[in-house]
Amino acid sequence: MTDATEGSAAPSRATDVDETARALGARIRALRQRRGMTLTQAAAEAELSHSxxxxxxxGLERLSMASLFRIARALGTTQQDLLTEDPPDRPEGAFHVYRRESGSPVDAGTGPVAVLAQHRARFLPMVFSGSFEDGAWWQHDEEEFLYVLEGQVIVSLGDTEVLLEAGDATYYESSIRHRWRTPEGVSCRVLVVKEQQHSR
Known part of the structure; x- marks a missing residue:
């Protein structure tokens, strides 16, 4: 998983605003305002520029996952909370359908991350695609599951490194430091499912 910084993802043009990016931006702004933080304060806390x-x-910029993580931390919430909407009052047995052409408000550094859930639920499934280099170590309160759809990925779990190929999977608890990368010259598609722990 790349630890991309602001601006590393391809920016959206103002004439091509992605509805999902606009919705994510609105959720960030609303939470920032509820926290009583100015734009300058939130940007400083997230180590991002005000602009x-x-x-x-x-909704004019697509975020990297690392930048989204910093924003979530600055606002006292999680990436998952920001990526998924507050569910409307829904009857028992409600469901959500993801369409392949759905836009993505976040980027893995090599392309959009497909966020497969719209409303908050008990878990958040996402598909990452591309080639990845070692980035920062991740450690968070949510447990995580990774399944390789295509290609190969090397997962570092604490002091252990595991090579996973298509059809392989791993599940790790929140206390384990982790990161992952692809072997040189290899790309992958991986399904990552994060546990949801809503903070708002």
Missing amino acids: FLSQVER
Whole structure:
């Protein structure tokens, strides 16, 4: 998983605003305002520029997962909470259908991350595609499951490294430091399912 910084993902043009990016920006802005933080304060806490966060809140920039993590931490929430909407009052047995052409408000550094859930539920499934280099170590409160759809990925779990190929999977608890990369010259598609722990 790449630890991309602001601006590493391809920016959206103002004439081609992605509805999902606009919705994510609106959720970030609403939570920031509920927290009583100015745009400048939130940007400083997230170690991002004021102008970049402003563009994000207006849906004009696609975030990297690392930048989304920093914003979530600054606002006292999680990536999952920001990526998924507050569910409307829904009857028992409600469901959501993801369509292949759905837009993505976040980027893995090599392309959009497909967020397969719309409303908050007990878990958040996402598909990452591309080639990845070692980035920062991740450690969070949510447990995580990774399944390789195509290609190969090397998962580092604490002091252990495991090579996974198509059809392989791993599940790790929140206390384990982890990161993953692809072998040189190899690309992959992986399904990552994160546990949801809503903070709002």
